[in-house]
Amino acid sequence: MTRLDNKKITLDTLATLAGVSKATVSRVLNGNAFVSEDIKSKVQLVIAETGYKSKTKSLNFGLDIKKVTIISGDFLGNAHSFYNEILSGVKKESHRLALDLDMFLIKQKTTLEQIENKVSNSSAILLIGVDNKDVLGLIKKHNTPTVIINGNDFGMGISSISPDYTLGGQLVTNELIHLGHKKIKLVTSQHRYSLVQRTDGFRHALDLNQIPYDINTDVLDLSSYARDILGNEALQKRIITGQAGMDFGASEILDHAVENGEFDGYSAVFCVCDMVAYALLDAFENHSIAVPEQKSVVGFDNLEMSTMTSPSLTTISTNFPDLAKAALHMLIKEINQTHAFTSRLSVGVSLIKRDSSAPCPI
Structure with missing residues (x-):
């Protein structure tokens, strides 16, 4: 859409282009809470495309919030x-x-x-x-x-x-199942509710496809692995308190886990976030395990680096x-x-x- 002269753009113009009433445009401009997100997005898109500038300096919030x-x-x-x-x-x-x-x-x-x-x-x-x-x-x-x-x-x-993390976990697991994978490992850390939700989606997809699931073998919990297998309570504490980095300590754990046979017998791995997936790709490369020829790896978050890893990372994206x-x-x-x-x-x-x-x- 070509930008118009701002002086020629009226609420009627915006209403016509958005296919809504003039009153609806006014409500969107004034931040009315009762306009649906779909309508609001449609009006805001027209505002952006036309270059319309509201004459109102600030919106009315009902309270004096600046x-x-x-x-x-x-x-x-x-x-x-x-x-x-x-x-x-x-x-x-x-x-x-x-x-x-x-x-x-x-x-x-x-x-x-x-x-x-x-x-x-x-x-x-x-x-x-x-x-x-x-x-x-x-x-x-x-x-x-x-x-x-x-x-x-x-x-x-x-x-x-929040993003619908349960749906994301289900989507990515369904994709692996669609590709024929029946033995799928989840790498996670259950110290935040948003991470638990991804696990719920993983489990739900397996259940719907009647694939057996054993939490003791099919899930590698990074904080538990640090404590129980590595005997590193300091690392476990750092993971739980958010001090182990955005990969939840995966870069300090996954080389050992691969060598310890944690991924033997699995054809695919769902990593709870892209940063964990990056660490796993490195660990697999260190142990000459080819991705995706031998094992598929998927992440979650669609970080910018996901297009630059080798191979590029299948993942879940949020707007x-x-x-x-x-x-x-x-x-x-x-x-x-x-x-x-x-x-x-x-x-x-x-x-x-x-x-x-x-x-x-x-």
């Missing part, structure tokens, strides 16, 4: 992290909504007192990848409007939004900018208190087929 505090972990700066895509999406949408952002990173030595000081001085909060019960408790104590991105409040006191946009609009609902309940939303994921998966060789 700034949103982002609370996250120091993993946010990791170059191989999808959290950077989420942050980029939050920045873009907050700019469109005329909202300022204030960043607070929880590091290893950050105290609860420091976190509470930040929470108590915040008008609204986005928690990115943080769902620690102590942090959530502080937010509930101060009754601050909050949405968790990529996390959950098990007490359902704080709304959250993180859209997830970030939806999270901000959920936060607007919390600010406006347009409902008396919390919500837990999942956004869709998709399978990206690349060269690391192939038909079962045996």
